[in-house]
Amino acid sequence: MLIRRQHESQHEHTESDGGYLASASDLMIGLLFVFIILVVVLALEQRRQQQAIDDQRARLIGAGDPLLVVTGAVGAALKKVLPNVKVDEKTGVISLPEDVLFARGSAQLSVSGKQVLTSAAEQLTIAMPCYVDNQRSGLECPLNPHRHEIETVFIEGHTDSVPYTVGAKDNFDLSLDRARAVEKVMVLSTPLAQYRNKATQPLFSFSAYADTRPLTNKNPTDAENRRVDLRIVLSYKPIEELIPALQISAPEQVGASK
DSSP, X not given: OHHHHHHHHHHHHHHHHHXXXXXXXXXXXXXXXXXXXXXXXXXXXXXHHHHHHHHHHHHHHHTOOXXXXXXXXXXXXHHTTOTTOEEETTTTEEEEOGGGTOOTTXXXXXXXXXXXXXHHHHHHHHHSGGGSXXXXXXXXXXXOTTOOOEEEEEXXXXXXXXXXXXXXXXHHHHHHHHHHHHHIIIIITSGGGGOBOTTSOBSEEEEEOTTSSOOTTSOTTSGGGSOEEEEXXXXXXXXXXXXXXXXXXXXXXXXXXX
């Protein structure tokens, strides 16, 4: 009789342990299921964010390199009055044709040169405002959706390698005088003189190189080196401004992964 009761007690204890283990197993399976759902949701959210970044990057790349875009727009405007203007979108350099500006050894603009620069200034006042900080306000700029900005435009004077000596002046003085002559007619006497960059500094400046930067594959004495270049320099813009999707902060990313 005693043996039978002990057996029944052990049987009841075994059934109790089995029920407990079954409940614990069900709980673990439930938690595992919830964990799997969270992992899937997190993976989908990360994929969505990455897709948004990729889309923004694709749109940015599709819009082209900023310097190519801006230089191309400015160069196209100048070609309307200077068909022979040379535009290098990769370097941001636009070379004004030497044959309509200066005679050899001179910094005096020809009459036709002054007329051409005046017409060029008119074209620049049409093409540039969307790329200039103090001119863009209130404008519709469909050709500049990423709001690229010009930091400065250097008016660069050059000479050929033929020595120039007039008193104490040399080729550097001559190239500087040429740059300043272009600035006086094309900028200082036109609305371009009011153009300012983001730091409210004058947009146009000038520099002189004499014969130290001859054209590639040209003899240094060649008349084509007797030129004035416009070199476009763009304002630095952080990648976060170009691709807004990358503005997700580190704490937000960490929070999203919890």
